[in-house]
Amino acid sequence: MxxxxxxxxxxxxxxxxxxxxxxxxxxxxxxxxxxxxxxxxxxxxxxxxxxxxxxxxxxxxxxxxxxxxxxxxxxxxxxxxxxxxxxxxxxxxxxxxxxxxxxxxxxxxxxxxxxxxxxxxFRPMTGDVPAAVDLAGKIAELHRKSSVGGAKAKFGSDVPTFHGNVRVDHGWSHFWEEYFARTTWSLFELELKTRGDDTDVISNLVPLFEKVIPRLLRPLQMGNHSIQPCLIHGDLWDGNTGSDAETGVSIIFDAASFYAHNEYELGVWRQPWNKINKSYREEYYKHFPKSWPEEDWDDRNALYAIRVNLLDSILYKDDPSYRHMLISGMRELVDKFPGGFQEWEASQTKGDAEST
The missing domain is CATH 3.30.200.20 (Phosphorylase Kinase; domain 1)
Incomplete structure (x- = not known):
C-alpha cells in the first residue's frame, strides 16, 4: 500500500x-x-x-x-x-x-x-488513478452491499474518524438530516475557533441550517420515500486510491468510514483539485440511481461539498483558498433556496391538489 x-x-x-x-x-x-x-x-x-x-x-x-x-x-x-x-x-x-x-x-x-x-x-500501486468505469462501479457495489434497513438503519458511527488530524465524532441517528446538521454544526464551530470569526461564514450559517439543509435533506425521508444508511469510505479523493500493479484492480485506503447517505461519498468528487471528478459521478449513477427527488441531486452534491471544504478549512487553517471555497458554496445554496423546506412542501401540496 x-x-x-x-x-x-x-x-x-x-x-x-x-x-x-x-x-x-x-x-x-x-x-x-x-x-x-x-x-x-x-x-x-x-x-x-x-x-x-x-x-x-x-x-x-x-x-x-x-x-x-x-x-x-x-x-x-x-x-x-x-x-x-x-x-x-x-x-x-x-x-x-x-x-x-x-x-x-x-x-x-x-x-x-x-x-x-x-x-x-502491502499492495504495490501503478501510480495511476483507477478508471471511472472500474472505481465508480466498485464504490457503488460497496454502498449497495453495506446498506442497512429496518430498525438497525442508523446514520453515523460509534468510531470517531479523522480528516488528516481533525477528529470527527459521529454518534447515531435514524434521520440523515439530523445527523448531517448536528455534526456539520460542530465542525463549523471548530472552523471558526481554528481560523477566527468571519462575517461571511457567520451571516450564512443560519440560512444554511434553517433553510438549505432541511430543503435538500428532509425530502429524502418523507412519506413513502426513504434512504438506507450505507458504509462509505469518507474521504475518497485521488490520493486515497490506486490500481494494483499486479492485478490492475482498484484499491482504496486511508478510510474514514461511517454510515451515510450514499451520495455523500460523491461530495469530494466535486472538488476542483480531485482527479476523481464529474466523469466518476456520472459513472457511479449508472450503478446506483440518484435518490428522490432526483432533480435535487446536484444541489445535494453541492451541499455535501460544503462539508468537504469545511473540513479542509479546519485542516489547512493557513490556506485562505479553502475558506473562500466554503463561503462561495454556502452563498450559492443560500441564495438558491431562500424559501427553504416550507416553500418546497407547499409546491408539492399544490402539485398534488392540481393532479386530483
Missing amino acids: DANTEEQGTENTQEVKVPIEAIRVIDPAVIANLPHGTRVLTIAAHGASFWTRTARLDVEENGTRKAYFLKTTYGETGREMMSSEFACMSRVRSVMPDLVPAPIGWGTYVGMPDVHFLLCE
Whole structure:
C-alpha cells in the first residue's frame, strides 16, 4: 500500500512529530502482529504523509518473502488516528475484501510509548488513478452491499474518524438530516475557533441550517420515500486510491468510514483539485440511481461539498483558498433556496391538489 500526502497541490507546512527511528527499527509491538517465526529482512521509508511516517517492511514467512505497510503516528491524537483507521479499514474489508489492503493490527511501540502504528498488507500501486468505469462501479457495489434497513438503519458511527488530524465524532441517528446538521454544526464551530470569526461564514450559517439543509435533506425521508444508511469510505479523493500493479484492480485506503447517505461519498468528487471528478459521478449513477427527488441531486452534491471544504478549512487553517471555497458554496445554496423546506412542501401540496 502506498502512502500519499493528504491533498495534491497543498504545500506541506506541518512538522512530522514522529521520530525517524520509528521507521528505522522494528519494535516488538509490530513483531507481535506478524505470524510466529517471521524473519524481518528490511524496513525502509515508503511514501509520504503530513502527519505520519510510513515504511515498507519486507519479511520472510515460512521461506516466502512478503511485504507489509507500516504507518506510524505520535501522541494521543496519533493513537486515536491509528485505532480509527484500523476499524474503518476493517469494516470496508468485511464488505469488499479485494477493495482495501488487509489491516493486520495497530498498537503502541514498546520502545517509544508516544509512537503508535498501523500495520497493513502491502499492495504495490501503478501510480495511476483507477478508471471511472472500474472505481465508480466498485464504490457503488460497496454502498449497495453495506446498506442497512429496518430498525438497525442508523446514520453515523460509534468510531470517531479523522480528516488528516481533525477528529470527527459521529454518534447515531435514524434521520440523515439530523445527523448531517448536528455534526456539520460542530465542525463549523471548530472552523471558526481554528481560523477566527468571519462575517461571511457567520451571516450564512443560519440560512444554511434553517433553510438549505432541511430543503435538500428532509425530502429524502418523507412519506413513502426513504434512504438506507450505507458504509462509505469518507474521504475518497485521488490520493486515497490506486490500481494494483499486479492485478490492475482498484484499491482504496486511508478510510474514514461511517454510515451515510450514499451520495455523500460523491461530495469530494466535486472538488476542483480531485482527479476523481464529474466523469466518476456520472459513472457511479449508472450503478446506483440518484435518490428522490432526483432533480435535487446536484444541489445535494453541492451541499455535501460544503462539508468537504469545511473540513479542509479546519485542516489547512493557513490556506485562505479553502475558506473562500466554503463561503462561495454556502452563498450559492443560500441564495438558491431562500424559501427553504416550507416553500418546497407547499409546491408539492399544490402539485398534488392540481393532479386530483
